[in-house]
Amino acid sequence: xxxxxxxxxxxxxxxxxxxxxxxxxxxxxxxxxxxxxxxxxxxxxxxxxxxxxxxxxxxxxxxxxxxxxxxxxxxxxxxxxxxxxxxxxxxxxxxxxxxxxxxxxxxxxxxxxxx
Amino acid sequence: xxxxxxxxxxxxxxxxxxxxxxxxxxxxxxxxxxxxxxxxxxxxxxxxxxxxxxxxxxxxxxxxxxxxxxxxxxxxxxxxxxxxxxxxxxxxxxxxxxxxxxxxxxxxxxxxxxx
Numbered sequence: 001x002x003x004x005x006x007x008x009x010x011x012x013x014x015x016x017x018x019x020x021x022x023x024x025x026x027x028x029x030x031x032x033x034x035x036x037x038x039x040x041x042x043x044x045x046x047x048x049x050x051x052x053x054x055x056x057x058x059x060x061x062x063x064x065x066x067x068x069x070x071x072x073x074x075x076x077x078x079x080x081x082x083x084x085x086x087x088x089x090x091x092x093x094x095x096x097x098x099x100x101x102x103x104x105x106x107x108x109x110x111x112x113x114x115x
Numbered sequence: 116x117x118x119x120x121x122x123x124x125x126x127x128x129x130x131x132x133x134x135x136x137x138x139x140x141x142x143x144x145x146x147x148x149x150x151x152x153x154x155x156x157x158x159x160x161x162x163x164x165x166x167x168x169x170x171x172x173x174x175x176x177x178x179x180x181x182x183x184x185x186x187x188x189x190x191x192x193x194x195x196x197x198x199x200x201x202x203x204x205x206x207x208x209x210x211x212x213x214x215x216x217x218x219x220x221x222x223x224x225x226x227x228x229x230x
Contacts, residue, residue, distance in 0.1 A: 045221035
């Protein structure tokens with residue numbers, strides 16, 4: 001079964017605060033990929049980060065960092081020093097080898113960053 | 116430069132009148148996807164092509180069809196649009212189903228209104 005849950009519907013922060021977006025995934029496959037996408041008001045989904053099931057390290061890229069806890073099937077995404085331009089809907093997504101690597105999405109978390 | 120291009124950005128159609136949405140890509144990717152995204156919901160996969168092989172999701176209504184005449188172009192045909200088909204339709208591409216780099220690249224979407 002392939003499922004992604006984002007429990008946070010909306011988050012509001014003040015600029016320069018750090019913010020963490022939560023994601024819980026379900027998969028029966030041993031080979032899978034996890035993603036975070038950003039959807040600004042313009043509508044286009046923008047790929048942010050990817051992690052595969054064999055990655056062991058948590059990573060940082062600029063102001064973005066992500067943390068996978070396999071024991072809890074969580075894939076959390078942190079934006080450090082948030083900016084107004086980070087305001088968007090963020091989607092966590094999963095693709096499985098067994099599913100032909102089609103990507104399914106969580107319901108999304110709307111992030112508001114206030115100046 | 117846009118790599119996945121969807122036309123038109125906005126489409127208004129009449130109830131029951133066939134409509135076609137188009138997508139083109141300059142990435143030469145093997146896989147092309149069509150997603151339906153209703154307001155405040157996650158993108159839902161309708162179907163995808165791996166080269167010329169068509170893969171329909173089990174719950175995609177028969178009202179939705181797709182054509183991929185060549186690598187660069189893919190079309191979504193809605194044979195008899197109903198009010199419930201009003202949504203944003205997103206086209207995406209990825210390099211290959213089993214490659215390491217499986218992230219999808221999205222177009223800006225076509226917002227369909229049914230009147």
